[in-house]
Every structure is written in C-alpha cells, then in structure tokens.
Amino acid sequence: MKLSDRQEEIIRLVKEQQPITSEALAEKLGVTRAAIRADLSILTMIGILDARPKVGYIYSGKSSNSFVYEYISKIKVYEIMSKPITVKEETMVYDAIIFLFLNDVGTLFVENEGVLTGAVSRKDFLKIAIGGTDIHKVPVGVIMTRMPNIICANKNDNAYNLAKKIIEHEIDSIPIVESLEKLDDKEQFKIIGKVSKTNITKLFVKLGGQEG
Amino acid sequence: MKLSDRQEEIIRLVKEQQPITSEALAEKLGVTRAAIRADLSILTMIGILDARPKVGYIYSGKSSNSFVYEYISKIKVYEIMSKPITVKEETMVYDAIIFLFLNDVGTLFVENEGVLTGAVSRKDFLKIAIGGTDIHKVPVGVIMTRMPNIICANKNDNAYNLAKKIIEHEIDSIPIVESLEKLDDKEQFKIIGKVSKTNITKLFVKLGGQEG
Numbered sequence: 110m111k112l113s114d115r116q117e118e119i120i121r122l123v124k125e126q127q128p129i130t131s132e133a134l135a136e137k138l139g140v141t142r143a144a145i146r147a148d149l150s151i152l153t154m155i156g157i158l159d160a161r162p163k164v165g166y167i168y169s170g171k172s173s174n175s176f177v178y179e180y181i182s183k184i185k186v187y188e189i190m191s192k193p194i195t196v197k198e199e200t201m202v203y204d205a206i207i208f209l210f211l212n213d214v215g216t217l218f219v220e221n222e223g224v225l226t227g228a229v230s231r232k233d234f235l236k237i238a239i240g241g242t243d244i245h246k247v248p249v250g251v252i253m254t255r256m257p258n259i260i261c262a263n264k265n266d267n268a269y270n271l272a273k274k275i276i277e278h279e280i281d282s283i284p285i286v287e288s289l290e291k292l293d294d295k296e297q298f299k300i301i302g303k304v305s306k307t308n309i310t311k312l313f314v315k316l317g318g319q320e321g
Numbered sequence: 322m323k324l325s326d327r328q329e330e331i332i333r334l335v336k337e338q339q340p341i342t343s344e345a346l347a348e349k350l351g352v353t354r355a356a357i358r359a360d361l362s363i364l365t366m367i368g369i370l371d372a373r374p375k376v377g378y379i380y381s382g383k384s385s386n387s388f389v390y391e392y393i394s395k396i397k398v399y400e401i402m403s404k405p406i407t408v409k410e411e412t413m414v415y416d417a418i419i420f421l422f423l424n425d426v427g428t429l430f431v432e433n434e435g436v437l438t439g440a441v442s443r444k445d446f447l448k449i450a451i452g453g454t455d456i457h458k459v460p461v462g463v464i465m466t467r468m469p470n471i472i473c474a475n476k477n478d479n480a481y482n483l484a485k486k487i488i489e490h491e492i493d494s495i496p497i498v499e500s501l502e503k504l505d506d507k508e509q510f511k512i513i514g515k516v517s518k519t520n521i522t523k524l525f526v527k528l529g530g531q532e533g
Contacts (some may be wrong), residue, residue, distance in 0.1 A: 146359060150359040177389055177392050181529035203451065210444075231443050231444065232443065235447050238451050269530070272522050272526045273526050275522055279425070306519060306521070310488060310522065311488055312525070313481075317393035317394060
C-alpha cells in the first residue's frame with residue numbers, strides 16, 4: 110500500500126497545524142471538503158490520523174507501518190512452535206551430541222518423568238567438548254542449564270513477545286510449557302513445543318511470501 | 322487495521338457478483354453511491370479490490386494481509402546486516418573456537434588476503450571436537466566449507482529472499498559480499514557483512530515493535 114501525494118501532503122499539514130479541521134485542510138489544499146473525504150477516511154482508518162469530534166484531525170504518531178505491527182502482534186506461539194527434542198538427565202554428553210546431530214536441532218531439552226528439568230545448547234556442548242572432559246562419562250544433567258533458570262513460554266503467548274525474549278536473553282530456543290501440579294511448593298512444567306530463531310525466520314518468510 | 326462490517330460485506334458482494342459497478346453495489350446495500358465511495362477507495366487502495374474502468378470492481382485475490390507482504394518485500398539486506406567475524410585458514414581449530422566464544426557468534430568466515438574463502442559453523446566445530454582429532458593441530462582451512470560452496474548475498478538483495486535462502490538451505494548465517502576482480506577466471510568476493518537467523522529475529526522484533 111502506497112500513500113498518494115495528496116495523502117502525504119495531508120499528513121504533513123496535520124503534523125504542522127494540528128488540530129486542524131477538514132475545512133481548513135481543504136482550504137489549504139485548494140480543494141473542496143468532499144474531495145478529501147476519502148483521503149481522510151483512509152488515513153484515519155489505517156491509524157495515521159486521529160479524528161477528534163469538534164476539534165479536528167491530529168497526527169497519531171503512528172507510522173504508516175503500524176498495520177504491520179498490528180498484524181504481527183496477533184500471531185500466537187502455537188501457530189509457529191515445533192516439536193521439542195528431549196533427552197534424559199542420565200544421557201551421556203557424547204550420546205546427546207549424536208542425538209542432536211541426528212535430529213538436526215540446536216538445543217536439546219531435558220525431561221525427568223515428564224517434567225522439564227533442563228536445556229543444553231550446541232554452545233554448551235561445544236564448551237564441554239573442547240575442555241578435555243571425557244564426554245562419554247559425563248551425563249547431560251551435569252552440564253545442562255537447570256530449571257528455573259530457563260526462559261519458558263506459553264502456547265497462547267504472542268510470537269512477538271517470544272522473539273523479543275530470544276533477542277533480549279540471547280538464547281536460541283525457548284521451550285513451550287504447560288503447568289503441572291506443584292511439587293514441594295515448586296512449580297513444575299511439561300514441555301509441549303519449542304520456538305527457536307529458525308521458527309521465527311520461517312514465520313518471517315511466511316509473512317513475506319503471503320500473497321494469497 | 323480492521324475492516325468495517327460494510328467493507329467486509331462489499332468484499333463478499335464483489336466476490337459473488339464480479340465485475341460489479343459501484344451503482345449496483347450501492348443498490349444491494351440499500352445506500353447511496355456517495356455513502357460507499359470512501360469504502361471502495363480504501364479497498365482499492367489496500368489492494369483487495371481492483372477497479373476496472375467501465376467494467377466495475379473485481380476481487381484481486383489478495384488477502385487483507387498483502388500489505389504486510391509488500392512492506393516486508395521492501396526491506397534490504399544492508400538495513401539488517403551485521404559485522405562479520407573472520408579468521409584465517411591457518412588459524413587452528415581450537416583457537417578459532419575460542420574466538421567464536423569471545424565474539425559470541427555462531428559462524429566464522431574465513432578470509433585469505435581480503436578474499437572470502439570459507440565458512441565454519443558451531444556445528445562444524447562440534448563435529449570435529451567430538452571426533453577425537455587434536456583440534457590444536459588442525460587448521461580451520463581443513464574443516465571449513467570452501468567457496469564456491471557457500472550461499473552468499475548482496476547488500477542490495479531483499480531481506481526476504483535472504484531469509485528464504487536460510488530456511489531452504491538450512492544454514493545459520495549468510496555472508497554479504499562484493500565482487501572483486503576475477504583470478505584465473507574464478508569469481509572472487511570480499512565479505513562486507515553477514516546476516517544470520519539472529520538478524521532476521523531482530524528484524525521481526527523491530528517490525529512487531531514499530532509504533533513510532
């Protein structure tokens with residue numbers, strides 16, 4: 110969607126002289142009020158201008174991209190999440206790395222009797238692999254990041270908020286969880302999915318390719 | 322941006338009876354032509370309807386999300402690329418891994434006298450690290466993916482096309498290059514940036530957070 114020259118001119122005038130009535134705008138543009146009625150409807154509808162009754166038009170401060178923001182803010186985590194790959198705390202690091210390659214993922218999640226207890230990333234594995242440790246003898250439970258130190262999300266969260274967490278906390282993948290009954294007053298979660306930078310990149314490709 | 326009930330009704334009528342004139346639409350809706358003029362302008366402008374002179378309105382087949390597509394398709398690689406981290410072919414794998422951690426990146430690019438010759442990812446490093454090789458004695462040049470087997474992009478390419486390449490080829494990071502003079506009839510490139518899934522995720526967060 111591209112704005113017309115007249116619409117751009119209207120935005121410029123409103124920014125300068127707000128609040129401004131449609132009569133005043135029409136006069137400045139040298140046209141009738143009827144001539145700009147459609148332009149004003151469009152600009153109000155897409156949220157660039159606000160129409161204040163008995164006051165006139167004001168600039169909303171939103172850019173013409175705010176419709177992209179609105180569209181993106183409606184996408185939910187469950188629409189983009191994928192299947193999590195899990196191992197047990199007792200799995201040896203070497204075996205877990207092989208499992209990581211076979212599943213072609215960047216992060217493994219760790220479960221104990223259906224409860225999410227940890228996460229191990231390719232970075233964690235690389236760190237231990239160059240450290241001189243015998244990775245055949247160390248179980249995943251020793252090197253993983255342990256709950257509650259893992260950023261989790263809910264399937265009904267916004268995909269946007271999740272992407273923001275990925276960037277802010279510099280993580281690759283977020284487990285999507287559901288609450289289980291508490292144990293010893295500690296919250297427990299079941300893992301039902303995951304969203305990584307790959308899922309976000311796929312979503313971006315889907316949005317950009319969406320013509321139908 | 323949300324369409325009004327009348328706009329949705331107009332789209333429905335056009336889909337059913339296209340091509341249809343504004344007179345016919347107004348009659349079916351029981352209103353005057355003037356009353357729906359702004360609605361028709363908006364629907365034509367955002368690309369949902371096409372206005373054919375002397376024929377009437379037809380449904381373009383585009384969804385109301387096509388403006389997201391249009392917006393995304395205009396973002397260029399140079400707007401989102403970041404600084405590439407490079408090593409030399411002679412750098413030992415162990416030292417390169419340390420360099421990878423210190424720079425907190427997922428992929429190192431390999432240069433030889435200002436020419437891009439290869440790339441090594443965290444995955445490549447992990448593979449060699451668990452293989453029993455002495456990573457202090459093997460240089461990066463031995464394990465890297467070598468040009469021309471690397472997917473590259475230009476700074477003026479669309480960010481969308483680049484994200485598509487990342488997904489299709491299952492890669493983490495794409496070097497952004499400029500052509501140099503050919504050597505022995507072989508194309509040579511200088512690396513000037515890189516775009517990874519992190520850059521795409523950041524872009525998504527920027528798009529979703531863009532209200533100003």
